[in-house]
Amino acid sequence: MHNSQKQKDEMEECEQKIFKIKLDQLGSLYKVYNIPKVHQDVFNRLLEASQNKKVVLEEELNLMNQKLAPVQHCMFVINARENCLKQVLSILKENNNNNEVDKIKDKLKDLRMININTIECIVKWQQYFNNKNMGCIFKLDDNVPYQERLYSDYQELRPFLEDLFKVSDQRDPFFIQLLEKGEQRLYIRIRRAEAELLNLIVNNIYFK
Numbered sequence: 001m002h003n004s005q006k007q008k009d010e011m012e013e014c015e016q017k018i019f020k021i022k023l024d025q026l027g028s029l030y031k032v033y034n035i036p037k038v039h040q041d042v043f044n045r046l047l048e049a050s051q052n053k054k055v056v057l058e059e060e061l062n063l064m065n066q067k068l069a070p071v072q073h074c075m076f077v078i079n080a081r082e083n084c085l086k087q088v089l090s091i092l093k094e095n096n097n098n099n100e101v102d103k104i105k106d107k108l109k110d111l112r113m114i115n116i117n118t119i120e121c122i123v124k125w126q127q128y129f130n131n132k133n134m135g136c137i138f139k140l141d142d143n144v145p146y147q148e149r150l151y152s153d154y155q156e157l158r159p160f161l162e163d164l165f166k167v168s169d170q171r172d173p174f175f176i177q178l179l180e181k182g183e184q185r186l187y188i189r190i191r192r193a194e195a196e197l198l199n200l201i202v203n204n205i206y207f208k
Helices: 002-032 037-049 053-065 070-094 101-130 147-161 184-207
Strands: none
Touching: 002 053, 037 053, 037 101, 070 101, 070 147, 101 147, 101 184, 147 184
């Protein structure tokens, strides 16, 4: 009986060590992929509330290792968006003689698609935790809900754009005014993204 209890204790101690190793591995992956604090906090809440912490940890670790975690997709597309936005601003500021109009328009198309992808990724991230009964708002570590950046960035771009194109006075991060004929499918996708963006903003108010 004594040996049986000793073996049980040793097994529990071994499992705890393995759990700690996997937790450290996850922490290292968070650093590698620059995972924002908000995700780490929500995951820790989920882990704390779980009756089966091992399963929860292994799911997160497996998703991260396979680069399938919704938060990784968010960070991939956000990094691409930040780079694209910098390029757009750089071209606009250097466009002294309006000789870069075609190049600017092409870059705005790129930014439009990245903005759509950004909203879609944030929605999937939020749904992932909502399905686990964890309400949350996606933020980077500056504590600003990232989806709101799409509005503020458009306001920063608009003064440069209004001398070159027909642009909306309203917040239009998807540049609907620049859509061309025959882009009906894209128009539908944009309208869906607009609705999702508005819904994210409303949810931000709810979760604050």
